[in-house]
Amino acid sequence: MDREPTSPVPERKPLSEGSEWSFELLDLYDRELERVARHYKLDTYPRQIEVISSEQMIDAYSSVGMPVGYNHWSFGKQFLSTQKSYKRGQMGLAYEIVINSSPCIAYLMEENTMTMQALVIAHAAYGHNSFFKGNYLFRTWTDAEGILDYLVFARNYVAQCEQRYGEEAVEELLDSCHALMNYGVDRYKRPSRLSMVKEQQRQIEREEYLQSQVNLLWRTLPPKQAGGQEAAAIRFPAEPQENLLYFIEKNAPRLQPWQREIVRIVRRIAQYFYPQRQTQVMNEGWATFWHYTLLNHLYEEGKLTDGFMMEFLQSHTNVVYQPPYYSKFYPGINPYALGFAMFQDIRRICENPTEEDRRWFPDIAGSDWVQTLDTAMRNYKDESFIAQFLSPKLIRDLKLFAVVDDDQKEKIEIAAIHDDAGYRAVREQLADQYNLGNREPNIQVYQVDLYGDRSLTLRHYMHNRRPLGGTTREMLRHVTRLWGYPVRIESVDQQDKRHLQLECEV
Amino acid sequence: MSQFVDRRLSGKNRSAVNRQRFLRRYKSQVRKAVTDAVSGRKVEDLERGQEISIPSKDLSEPIFHHGSGGKREAVHPGNQEFVTGDQIDRPPSGGGQGGGQASQDGEGEDDFVFELSKEEFMEYFFQDLALPDLVKTQLAATPNVQKVRAGFVSSGNPANLHVVRSMKQAIGRRLALSSGPREALREAEEALEELMSAGRGDCIEADELRAEIESLKARIAAVPFIDTWDLRYANRTEKPLPSTQAVMFCLMDVSGSMDEKRKNIAKRFFMLLYLFLTRNYERIEVVFIRHHTVAKEVDEDDFFTSRESGGTVVSSALYLMHEIIQARYPTADWNIYAAQASDGDNWDDDSSRCRALLEQSILPLVQYYAYVEIEAEEPQGLWLEYEKVKAAHKHFAMQRILTLEDIYPVFQELFKKKVA
Numbered sequence: 044m045d046r047e048p049t050s051p052v053p054e055r056k057p058l059s060e061g062s063e064w065s066f067e068l069l070d071l072y073d074r075e076l077e078r079v080a081r082h083y084k085l086d087t088y089p090r091q092i093e094v095i096s097s098e099q100m101i102d103a104y105s106s107v108g109m110p111v112g113y114n115h116w117s118f119g120k121q122f123l124s125t126q127k128s129y130k131r132g133q134m135g136l137a138y139e140i141v142i143n144s145s146p147c148i149a150y151l152m153e154e155n156t157m158t159m160q161a162l163v164i165a166h167a168a169y170g171h172n173s174f175f176k177g178n179y180l181f182r183t184w185t186d187a188e189g190i191l192d193y194l195v196f197a198r199n200y201v202a203q204c205e206q207r208y209g210e211e212a213v214e215e216l217l218d219s220c221h222a223l224m225n226y227g228v229d230r231y232k233r234p235s236r237l238s239m240v241k242e243q244q245r246q247i248e249r250e251e252y253l254q255s256q257v258n259l260l261w262r263t264l265p266p267k268q269a270g271g272q273e274a275a276a277i278r279f280p281a282e283p284q285e286n287l288l289y290f291i292e293k294n295a296p297r298l299q300p301w302q303r304e305i306v307r308i309v310r311r312i313a314q315y316f317y318p319q320r321q322t323q324v325m326n327e328g329w330a331t332f333w334h335y336t337l338l339n340h341l342y343e344e345g346k347l348t349d350g351f352m353m354e355f356l357q358s359h360t361n362v363v364y365q366p367p368y369y370s371k372f373y374p375g376i377n378p379y380a381l382g383f384a385m386f387q388d389i390r391r392i393c394e395n396p397t398e399e400d401r402r403w404f405p406d407i408a409g410s411d412w413v414q415t416l417d418t419a420m421r422n423y424k425d426e427s428f429i430a431q432f433l434s435p436k437l438i439r440d441l442k443l444f445a446v447v448d449d450d451q452k453e454k455i456e457i458a459a460i461h462d463d464a465g466y467r468a469v470r471e472q473l474a475d476q477y478n479l480g481n482r483e484p485n486i487q488v489y490q491v492d493l494y495g496d497r498s499l500t501l502r503h504y505m506h507n508r509r510p511l512g513g514t515t516r517e518m519l520r521h522v523t524r525l526w527g528y529p530v531r532i533e534s535v536d537q538q539d540k541r542h543l544q545l546e547c548e549v
Numbered sequence: 550m551s552q553f554v555d556r557r558l559s560g561k562n563r564s565a566v567n568r569q570r571f572l573r574r575y576k577s578q579v580r581k582a583v584t585d586a587v588s589g590r591k592v593e594d595l596e597r598g599q600e601i602s603i604p605s606k607d608l609s610e611p612i613f614h615h616g617s618g619g620k621r622e623a624v625h626p627g628n629q630e631f632v633t634g635d636q637i638d639r640p641p642s643g644g645g646q647g648g649g650q651a652s653q654d655g656e657g658e659d660d661f662v663f664e665l666s667k668e669e670f671m672e673y674f675f676q677d678l679a680l681p682d683l684v685k686t687q688l689a690a691t692p693n694v695q696k697v698r699a700g701f702v703s704s705g706n707p708a709n710l711h712v713v714r715s716m717k718q719a720i721g722r723r724l725a726l727s728s729g730p731r732e733a734l735r736e737a738e739e740a741l742e743e744l745m746s747a748g749r750g751d752c753i754e755a756d757e758l759r760a761e762i763e764s765l766k767a768r769i770a771a772v773p774f775i776d777t778w779d780l781r782y783a784n785r786t787e788k789p790l791p792s793t794q795a796v797m798f799c800l801m802d803v804s805g806s807m808d809e810k811r812k813n814i815a816k817r818f819f820m821l822l823y824l825f826l827t828r829n830y831e832r833i834e835v836v837f838i839r840h841h842t843v844a845k846e847v848d849e850d851d852f853f854t855s856r857e858s859g860g861t862v863v864s865s866a867l868y869l870m871h872e873i874i875q876a877r878y879p880t881a882d883w884n885i886y887a888a889q890a891s892d893g894d895n896w897d898d899d900s901s902r903c904r905a906l907l908e909q910s911i912l913p914l915v916q917y918y919a920y921v922e923i924e925a926e927e928p929q930g931l932w933l934e935y936e937k938v939k940a941a942h943k944h945f946a947m948q949r950i951l952t953l954e955d956i957y958p959v960f961q962e963l964f965k966k967k968v969a
Contacts, residue, residue, distance in 0.1 A: 066553060073551045090551035099556065102563040117610055119571030122564040123663035146552065153557055168551055214570070222611050367627020376626060444628040449620040454636040460628055473624040484613050509619030514611035521611070 062156035113201035170330025180318035220309035227288030250300035297527030328382015425477035705782025714781035815890035840866035893929030
């Protein structure tokens with residue numbers, strides 16, 4: 044609730060009664076929300092809010108949030124399962140789809156009540172939207188203006204390839220690329236801007252150039268005798284490469300130019316979604332915090348009815364519910380719950396700091412909360428955000444505890460709990476949990492046998508002795524399909540000892 | 550302020566292509582599921598959607614992920630009784646994993662379940678099935694078309710010239726082209742009238758007016774009465790006639806030896822054939838002929854429900870069928886299909902008569918003749934005779950059905966698409 048004292052109780056003049064919505068009402072609510080958002084200095088892209096039917100919403104879900112997508116069976120699978128669970132009432136289609144683009148596109152479902160529409164506008168069109176525009180990861184890695192154009196380019200290109208080379212060939216290629224999507228991301232380099240026209244122009248040049256580069260690499264005649272020693276010593280690539288798809292796009296000997304282009308498309312889309320994967324807690328927490336704050340602000344101004352608030356709070360409460368670990372519905376930590384609680388908590392630390400808060404957060408305790416939240420939103424990702432802002436009070440409120448499960452020990456151990464001795468450990472551990480580098484196996488391109496059988500060796504750098512899962516063999520087949528020559532993978536532990544070795548022939 | 554866009558009316562089937570691709574990719578699994586569903590379903594129930602489930606592992610999209618083992622650390626909410634340093638037993642079946650991993654692989658065990666619409670279900674059911682020599686050669690070569698009126702066009706042959714339309718067109722053109730001169734003519738005549746009434750009919754002005762009137766009249770007269778672009782011709786386009794009509798004869802033995810269960814199997818067989826024909830022909834008639842010692846044409850209800858007892862004379866039904874074809878279904882207009890179900894019982898000397906009838910009178914008329922023998926202990930007299938027919942005629946097929954589950958495979962076998 045907004046704690047600013049509103050001394051003379053304003054006359055209650057609700058914007059609307061009843062649950063029916065109309066375009067006039069949407070407009071009215073949006074103006075009010077915009078006014079309040081401006082009051083809190085939320086900076087957003089232009090907003091485009093589309094009213095759609097539930098079927099269209101299922102469509103939107105199944106294309107993983109891309110408003111325009113190329114065709115692939117996996118989106119059909121997604122569609123079927125979404126449709127199924129929606130028909131059975133297992134899931135409500137609410138406010139999850141919002142496109143990181145400029146204008147920022149959010150969807151309203153026609154079946155929803157006025158309350159839900161206002162909630163979605165506040166959550167998506169103001170909350171997520173301002174996050175997309177402000178957060179440093181999105182600013183660095185995505186290009187909101189160019190993405191729609193690029194997706195159109197991608198869809199047309201894939202469709203063209205299907206016509207020329209057959210649906211099946213394209214589908215197989217996309218299967219393999221999708222499998223490696225998480226390994227198609229540059230973590231440190233900034234990608235160039237996206238633009239459809241440029242993309243199309245460059246695509247043709249690139250096609251020729253790339254092919255010539257690859258040819259150069261593989262043109263190598265058997266090394267001359269004098270230089271034989273030397274050639275064997277040259278490692279390729281000189282450094283291990285983390286971006287598998289990039290490496291394949293540039294170096295795979297047997298890919299056709301059009302195949303390289305499709306690898307590139309999948310890679311660029313993976314790059315576009317990469318920030319979202321790193322800011323789940325923050326992004327959802329931020330959007331949830333703002334729909335909660337904006338609507339409460341309107342309520343205190345007397346512009347929303349009690350009925351509106353009841354419906355809103357019920358929905359809000361469901362979203363931020365965190366089942367405890369022993370519940371049979373425990374799915375892990377709910378990013379909405381954690382993110383919302385953290386932003387609320389930061390605001391509390393700014394406005395009503397306790398002695399403990401002053402000790403832990405001397406910089407922000409008592410500062411201007413709007414300013415502090417804005418800084419937090421702009422400059423952090425989940426991992427660093429938790430490491431920086433998770434307070435002892437919140438750890439106590441959520442009763443967080445850290446567990447260590449070591450397969451070399453008979454029992455699992457409670458490493459830390461919500462007490463003085465444990466706050467830091469729990470916080471570090473939780474932050475670590477959101478480090479994508481820890482969640483996904485660290486696999487890199489290690490070596491290509493340039494002068495021998497052209498095989499590719501991937502290296503899995505083990506973390507905490509954790510092995511690769513059961514899909515590795517299948518994954519290796521996908522890599523082999525792209526590489527065109529045998530592919531090996533080996534797991535190497537921290538002592539440089541090799542553990543697993545698999546090989547896949549063409 | 551935000552831009553609101555109403556997209557409700559724009560395409561809602563954006564995922565249709567992807568859905569089709571999914572179904573195509575998992576064709577074999579879906580078809581297996583459909584086959585199972587068909588054998589378990591009631592016949593009247595055939596045309597509706599179906600829930601299909603495919604083992605999730607068959608359609609996984611793999612990614613690299615961590616397997617179990619090694620050292621894992623995780624943070625969970627809702628601590629009740631633990632204190633730092635507690636040692637706990639591992640929860641069974643890897644439940645102690647970190648939350649992220651658990652939810653990622655969590656759905657691995659369940660089947661992937663989705664709805665197949667009625668249309669999709671039936672398409673799968675009928676896929677790859679086509680009756681041999683589906684349409685009569687003659688019909689296939691020159692499809693029957695009917696000429697139908699389709700408005701008017703500005704070019705055509707003289708026979709199709711539409712006089713009334715052309716004249717209408719001409720009137721319009723004449724009016725349009727002459728309206729200017731007419732107006733001028735009217736004004737000139739009025740002016741001349743004025744001059745005349747003023748008694749100045751001989752002055753120069755009046756002469757000029759007269760000259761102008763003459764020239765205007767000439768111009769009006771020069772507008773052609775009818776011109777080539779006035780001409781309109783009646784237009785006719787060719788509309789393909791629903792040439793594909795078929796009649797399906799259902800012949801069934803209802804003698805005492807055909808019990809309820811056998812009839813049920815036969816019923817399914819007929820229904821499947823019927824459904825298949827509805828996919829391929831625009832119009833289908835069905836003739837039900839039941840027989841014991843005598844044959845009778847009946848309606849559908851009677852066909853399946855009535856019970857008769859006594860012996861069996863199969864040829865009676867064949868005679869009746871032949872008569873009906875002669876009387877009502879000239880082969881030039883009808884594709885004729887016949888499906889016969891029996892338990893194989895027949896009077897001994899009748900079977901050879903059946904063979905003769907089939908070979909001489911019936912098979913030359915029909916597109917396809919299918920015979921199923923239901924739950925016969927061992928091949929009976931009729932079966933042996935029919936085998937001879939089969940050897941000589943390509944469009945005669947026969948099968949034995951033992952259980953309900955056999956129906957669909959039998960059906961497929963009978964009407965398998967011919968590889969060209």
